[in-house]
Amino acid sequence: MSTLLSSGGLLIAAVLLAAGWDRVRRLGRSALVLLAVISLLATVYVQVNRVSGAFPQSDVPELSSRGGEGSQLLTVTVHGGQSGLSLPMYVYLPAAYPDGDRFPVIEALHGYPGTPKTWLGKLHVQSYLDREIAAGRMAPAVVLFPTQTPRPLLDTECTNLRDGAQTETFLTVDVPAFARDHYRIRTDRAGWGLTGYSAGAFCATNLLLRHPTRYAAAASLAGYAEPGIDIGDGSQNTTNNPVWRLRHLPRPPVALWLGWAADDKESAGDSHRLTAFARAPISLTTAVIARGGHSSAVWRQLEAPAFDWLSAHLARPLP
Numbered sequence: 001m002s003t004l005l006s007s008g009g010l011l012i013a014a015v016l017l018a019a020g021w022d023r024v025r026r027l028g029r030s031a032l033v034l035l036a037v038i039s040l041l042a043t044v045y046v047q048v049n050r051v052s053g054a055f056p057q058s059d060v061p062e063l064s065s066r067g068g069e070g071s072q073l074l075t076v077t078v079h080g081g082q083s084g085l086s087l088p089m090y091v092y093l094p095a096a097y098p099d100g101d102r103f104p105v106i107e108a109l110h111g112y113p114g115t116p117k118t119w120l121g122k123l124h125v126q127s128y129l130d131r132e133i134a135a136g137r138m139a140p141a142v143v144l145f146p147t148q149t150p151r152p153l154l155d156t157e158c159t160n161l162r163d164g165a166q167t168e169t170f171l172t173v174d175v176p177a178f179a180r181d182h183y184r185i186r187t188d189r190a191g192w193g194l195t196g197y198s199a200g201a202f203c204a205t206n207l208l209l210r211h212p213t214r215y216a217a218a219a220s221l222a223g224y225a226e227p228g229i230d231i232g233d234g235s236q237n238t239t240n241n242p243v244w245r246l247r248h249l250p251r252p253p254v255a256l257w258l259g260w261a262a263d264d265k266e267s268a269g270d271s272h273r274l275t276a277f278a279r280a281p282i283s284l285t286t287a288v289i290a291r292g293g294h295s296s297a298v299w300r301q302l303e304a305p306a307f308d309w310l311s312a313h314l315a316r317p318l319p
Helices: 002-020 026-052 125-134 167-182 199-210 242-248 265-277 296-313
Strands: 072-079 086-093 105-109 142-146 192-197 217-221 255-261 283-289
Touching: 072 167, 086 125, 086 167, 105 167, 105 199, 125 142, 125 296, 142 167, 167 199, 192 199, 192 296, 199 217, 199 242, 199 255, 217 296, 242 265, 255 265, 255 296, 265 283, 283 296
Parallel strands: 105 142, 105 192, 192 217, 217 255, 255 283
Antiparallel strands: 072 086, 086 142
């Protein structure tokens, strides 16, 4: 519907521009041109968002909600003592949470630009998690959906920017500390994993390689092999570059899952580069979808297999 509206607006603007050009003065002509430009931009925005989900809509409740299988989705704010960042986070508690076990934890990272709401809205993650757990393909787990940037158009790539946002510290120190203080979870490395889509998939891979004593496994949904930003200290070419790390540093004993669409040229190329160097003691699994590009439709297809795989490589709930 939004696509039709924006396209219709563009058509109306074009008709008015043609019909009224010779009948209005300079100010009127400027207004018609401005209307046409705004309509064009709106059309581009809708089409890009429809394909990529880059700008998530506010279709997710801000308060806690309960899933059809008895799970809970909570909204919290993490005040980072080490990073200095205070950012919102969603928390998925499985239906089995009241049983008293300590559950494994998965940090799920979003793309750029975007927020955790893409996981909850376009990717329907609560329903997917409920279904996989109920079917026994995934063990009950606490899943965290943290925000990765203090400003919507600041791309951190989950790194500590020089003289900027300390997002890596927020995600690897402050978020785990908050989870330990507030929820019944496993605190050992074997019980912690990462996942993400698009830029969040790069984050998952990079943080796994940088913090193998904190995380046991990571699943990448259409990710990249390098951050694509200037971190400020040159580390985007070295220690914050997964391919560089795999080529020049000892490989850690972690498990890595890489999924992508074959016609997503950038993600496919980067994923092939990673697979070429992700050798033992890294345990590597790959999954390829024939087509779909770089889109939320592809991420939804990869979502359930990624969570199931993560569950198989993380420790089980601890009585």
